Amino acid sequence: MKSMLITAYGEDAVFEAGEVQKPAVTPGHVLVKIAASSVNTVDTMIRKMGKDLPLSPDTPAILGVDFAGTVEAVGDGVNDFSVGDEVYGCAGGLADLPGTLAEYIVADVDLIAKKPGNLSMREAAALPLVAITAYEGLTRAGIKQGQKVLVHGGSGGVGHVAVQLAKHFRADVYSTGGGDKQLALIEKLGATGINYKTESVEQYVAKHTDGAGFDIVLDSVGGENLTNSFEAAALSGQVATTVSLCELDLTPAHFKGLSLHVVFMLIPMLHSHRREDHARILRELATIAESGSLKPVLDEKQFSLEEAGDAHARLESGKAMGKVVISN
Secondary structure (H helix, E strand, O other), rough: OEEEOOOOOOOOOOEEEOOOOOOOOOOOEEEEEEEEEOOOHHHHHHHHHHHHOOOOOOOOOOOOOEEEEEEEEEOOOOOOOOOOEEEEOOOOOOEEEEEOOEOEEEEEEEHHEOOOOOOOOOHHHHHHHHHHHHHHHHHHHOOOOEEEEEEOOOOOOOHHHHHHHHHHOOOOOEEOOHHHHHHHHHHHHHOOEEOOOOHHHHHHHHHHOOOOOOOEEEEOOOOOOOHHHHHHHEEEEEEOOOOOOOOOOOOHHHHHOOOEEOOOOOHHHHOOOOHHHHHHHHHHHHHHHHHOOOOOOOOOOOHHHHHHHHHHHHHHHHOOEEEEEEEO
């Protein structure tokens, strides 16, 4: 089958078109003909950092974690999927799991679900990693109707889904952005936009919460921005972060009695740990999408499988608005 391969990792790593053997379906798995895949930050990190990341596959590697496609074969013990089903999921591109930059993938049925019927293959492929991440962050923080929720980076991959999910859970949603385009998207998705370049945390907390702080802060920016999240949170508030690869003084969190939730949605794939949770969440996300409450935003630039390198460059450029998607 046709695939895009990384034969050596590094800042200058390039994708090379190659033919590899079409995988055979195994028990508990389905063979999926991939229609589309999406690019996530973790994909670009693996490409550049290679074995400096413990989750990187051996080379030659097929990267890519997200996909949508059609089931072509069903393995023994699989009862919930049939040939011809349209599915989506996050099921490869890490450790010993071949990725999605190929014509086919053999996917664990605990990592996939039937795709939302009202979304295209490209739209469905954009969702799994970012949507599972946003869903986990908000639900672990105990989101409830009427709460004030702040999403940092609401025009980004995780952020724009988190805004929509928080609205679905009937929260009062606010989100930071750094420019007119970002803020316009945030407002379009139903949140109150906050320009973090012109408003300090103290200013927008006073403006939108009368100084009390937000019940939940979902931080998809991470790093030093976590300090802003602690400052923005209410006493005994909840902070969920997707990016905590940093050294940080937790004193502000201590004096507010905050609960910190670190979301790393790749754990089930890497450790075969509670993979069925991902299937359950994907089914729930499909229901939310079909209700009209969740629709991914796709970047205006479109890429073919052979243009995987250009797709990575697009994400890394910071110019993409919404998810970067590759069509097979």
